Amino acid sequence: MRWPVFAVFAFTALALEVSLRNTLRLDSLWGISPSFVACVAVLVAVFANRLSALWACWMLGVLMDLVQPGHDGVRVIGPAAIGFVFAGYMVTLLRTMVFRRKAITMGAMTFVFLLASGIVSVCVVTIRSWYPDEGGGSWSPMRALASHALEALYGGVVAIPVGWLLLLTLPIWGFPATTPRRGGWF
Numbered sequence: 001m002r003w004p005v006f007a008v009f010a011f012t013a014l015a016l017e018v019s020l021r022n023t024l025r026l027d028s029l030w031g032i033s034p035s036f037v038a039c040v041a042v043l044v045a046v047f048a049n050r051l052s053a054l055w056a057c058w059m060l061g062v063l064m065d066l067v068q069p070g071h072d073g074v075r076v077i078g079p080a081a082i083g084f085v086f087a088g089y090m091v092t093l094l095r096t097m098v099f100r101r102k103a104i105t106m107g108a109m110t111f112v113f114l115l116a117s118g119i120v121s122v123c124v125v126t127i128r129s130w131y132p133d134e135g136g137g138s139w140s141p142m143r144a145l146a147s148h149a150l151e152a153l154y155g156g157v158v159a160i161p162v163g164w165l166l167l168l169t170l171p172i173w174g175f176p177a178t179t180p181r182r183g184g185w186f
Contacts, residue, residue, distance in 0.1 A: 001048045002174040006040075006056055009169075013040045014063055024158070030143075032151040034158035035114060037064055041084060042109045042159070043166045045091035046100050047175040057088030061117075079124040083117030090116050101170075106163020111156030118148025 013036040025033040041060045045053040061084030065077045091109050098105045122144045 001044065001052045001056075002172070005173050006044065009040050009166075010037070010056075010060060010063065013037045013060075014067065017064075018067060026154065030147045030150065032147060032154050034155040035064075035110075035151070036162060038110055038114050038117070038155055039106065039159045039162045039166060041088060042091055042106060042113050043163070043173075045088040045113070046095045046098075046105070046109060047170070047173065049176060050089075050092050053088050053092050054085055057084040060084055076128070079121035079128075080117065082124055083120035086120045087113040087115075087117035101167060103160050103164035103167065106167065107156045107160035110159035110163065111152050114152035114155045115149060118152060119145065122148060 016036040020036070021033045025031055037060050041057050044056040048056065058081055061081030062077055064080040064084065066075060068080065069075055091113055094109065094112065098109065122141055125144070126141045
């Protein structure tokens, strides 16, 4: 994987995430919005080797932690970073069972990615709310899980056209060859 290409796409996705969040927000469903950063993370997790994919997911998760305030308005590095690494690992395990070069695969894997990262980040924030002096009185883990599930569904739908566009850029990423060698048993 070419890391400069990853950096360009990561910061582009982060800019789209920040700028289009209010435009694509569904206020009738707890204010959910899709994640463009998750689409880039899924592309990397599906095509890169496992170690590169996990590092890339960790970096994207840290960026998401820096952009999104926590449930109490404080920016905490950790919930999204840990969630993105866990979700990236899940996608690397599932990538052998799917057709990688299909836009519908990008949508389905983004749904799985966002659901897994949402569950982990809710667990981390819930554990953090148990600390004394944290004031976790308004924190509702079940509401947060439901919000993350709806956000995963919305993100999976949006990831189909975004994933199609990202799949068009595969030649510049420098991922390892994903097609089997021809002409022999080995």
